[in-house]
Amino acid sequence: MIELAGLTKRFGSKTAVDDLSFQVRPGVVTGFLGPNGAGKSTTMRMMLDLDNPTSGSVRIDGRHYRDLDEPLKYIGALLDAKSMHGGRSAYNNLLCLAQSNRIPERRVAEVLDTVGLTAVAKKKSKGFSLGMGQRLGIASALLGDPEILMFDEPVNGLDPEGIHWIRNLMKALAAEGRTIFVSSHLMSEMALTADHLIVIGQGRLLADTSMADFIRQNSRSFVRLRSPQWEHLLDVLARNGITVTQTADGALEVDNGRIERLGELAAQHQIVLHELSGQQASLEEAFMQMTAGSVEYHAHSDTGHGPPPAPAPNWGESYRTKVQGPAGNITAERSASDGEGV
Numbered sequence: 491m492i493e494l495a496g497l498t499k500r501f502g503s504k505t506a507v508d509d510l511s512f513q514v515r516p517g518v519v520t521g522f523l524g525p526n527g528a529g530k531s532t533t534m535r536m537m538l539d540l541d542n543p544t545s546g547s548v549r550i551d552g553r554h555y556r557d558l559d560e561p562l563k564y565i566g567a568l569l570d571a572k573s574m575h576g577g578r579s580a581y582n583n584l585l586c587l588a589q590s591n592r593i594p595e596r597r598v599a600e601v602l603d604t605v606g607l608t609a610v611a612k613k614k615s616k617g618f619s620l621g622m623g624q625r626l627g628i629a630s631a632l633l634g635d636p637e638i639l640m641f642d643e644p645v646n647g648l649d650p651e652g653i654h655w656i657r658n659l660m661k662a663l664a665a666e667g668r669t670i671f672v673s674s675h676l677m678s679e680m681a682l683t684a685d686h687l688i689v690i691g692q693g694r695l696l697a698d699t700s701m702a703d704f705i706r707q708n709s710r711s712f713v714r715l716r717s718p719q720w721e722h723l724l725d726v727l728a729r730n731g732i733t734v735t736q737t738a739d740g741a742l743e744v745d746n747g748r749i750e751r752l753g754e755l756a757a758q759h760q761i762v763l764h765e766l767s768g769q770q771a772s773l774e775e776a777f778m779q780m781t782a783g784s785v786e787y788h789a790h791s792d793t794g795h796g797p798p799p800a801p802a803p804n805w806g807e808s809y810r811t812k813v814q815g816p817a818g819n820i821t822a823e824r825s826a827s828d829g830e831g832v
């Protein structure tokens with residue numbers, strides 16, 4: 491367990507981490523998210539006593555990092571994969587670390603095998619690719635067989651097979667009851683790996699919640715319907731007090747609709763459906779929605795280089811047309827009292 495209490499870090503007038511309090515619990519993978527410059531690396535560095543907090547504290551299983559004898563046996567971390575000594579072989583880099591924490595030498599070969607670097611164990615690490623460097627950093631984190639592991643951007647530079655491997659490794663370590671804390675900007679990857687999320691923006695805590703709740707609370711869920719008899723369907727839905735919006739491609743969307751109820755209504759009225767699907771925003775959309783107000787660095791689209799930035803997610807109506815009823819009134823605004831509701 492990692493516990494932060496009122497953790498704060500100021501660099502001159504800049505508050506990088508602002509009164510952060512949360513716990514990272516064992517048995518699950520906890521993802522650490524935040525836009526660029528949110529304070530993730532600074533927080534992780536303070537967890538490892540590499541930066542001194544301006545105020546507040548971090549406890550690793552109830553103790554300060556500096557009070558841990560042989561800390562690699564309690565907490566292993568991948569922060570900067572390039573921090574290894576380039577002139578030393580992978581094996582000797584790990585051996586030095588092992589000796590400094592009284593870890594038996596046999597662990598060096600074990601972790602090299604775990605990360606798939608046995609064949610290059612004697613090669614100098616300065617010749618390693620980005621992905622090999624990441625694997626070596628992960629090996630150093632695993633060396634002391636610690637109960638707590640922290641990974642800052644672990645999939646950086648890894649190929650798809652490597653990404654798959656680190657995902658399964660983190661899940662397996664959590665399943666053994668270990669505490670796994672991982673930051674990544676790759677939302678699709680985080681969605682597949684993390685069970686719990688800590689989200690920060692401008693150094694402050696924005697969310698401490700399960701992955702499922704985070705997506706549910708920060709995004710719109712709706713049911714999408716397409717029908718060649720869409721006018722009939724619209725009429726049926728409106729008569730049942732169901733609020734509908736129509737998209738540019740002719741589909742109908744029902745916010746928070748119950749898919750079973752909508753399917754049954756269509757069947758009762760013998761309406762052919764070409765699509766009836768529940769839609770939930772992705773972690774990326776939910777993340778952008780939540781952190782929209784705390785993004786420090788925005789790209790500009792007028793440089794002439796590269797594509798324009800993605801539009802901010804819009805859960806509102808602007809890209810959809812309101813549905814007009816026969817008398818020109820907006821079906822979406824019909825009273826729910828004249829039907830069964832969804």
Ligand SMILES: Nc1ncnc2c1ncn2[C@@H]1O[C@H](COP(=O)(O)OP(=O)(O)OP(=O)(O)O)[C@@H](O)[C@H]1O
Pocket residue numbers: 501504505506524525526527528529530531532533
């Ligand atoms: N040594 C330092 N001196 C001055 N400012 C710093 C220092 N380290 C970090 N900062 C500032 O603190 C803020 C938080 O930086 P940090 O690197 O922790 O963010 P991050 O969330 O890890 O960002 P990224 O996702 O881009 O890696 C940034 O504004 C950064 O410029």
